Amino acid sequence: MEKIEIKIGEEIGVKRFYMPGVLLSFNCRKCGKLMEKDYEQQYISFPTIGEQTEYFYCHECDTEHKMPINLKVSIEFDRNTLKILD
Numbered sequence: 001m002e003k004i005e006i007k008i009g010e011e012i013g014v015k016r017f018y019m020p021g022v023l024l025s026f027n028c029r030k031c032g033k034l035m036e037k038d039y040e041q042q043y044i045s046f047p048t049i050g051e052q053t054e055y056f057y058c059h060e061c062d063t064e065h066k067m068p069i070n071l072k073v074s075i076e077f078d079r080n081t082l083k084i085l086d
């Protein structure tokens with residue numbers, strides 16, 4: 001299996017990057033209420049590979065949070081599975 005990872009700093013070239021199945025949840029640093037960000041419905045705007053800041057909002061106490069995330073995109077494949085299309 002080979003793996004190619006897109007280089008840090010490269011733009012993916014999409015305006016809205018959704019990630020179905022990715023759900024981040026944290027407790028608010030101020031009031032302790034659970035905050036969630038579901039990337040099936042929410043998205044990263046104009047994403048770049050590597051570290052960037054994501055923002056999380058607590059609706060309970062009206063407080064915004066930020067956190068660095070590291071976005072990685074890779075492709076894995078086995079070149080032995082390449083076939084001529086029937």
Ligand SMILES: [Zn+2]
Pocket residue numbers: 028029030031032033058059060061062063
């Ligand atoms: Zn809060």
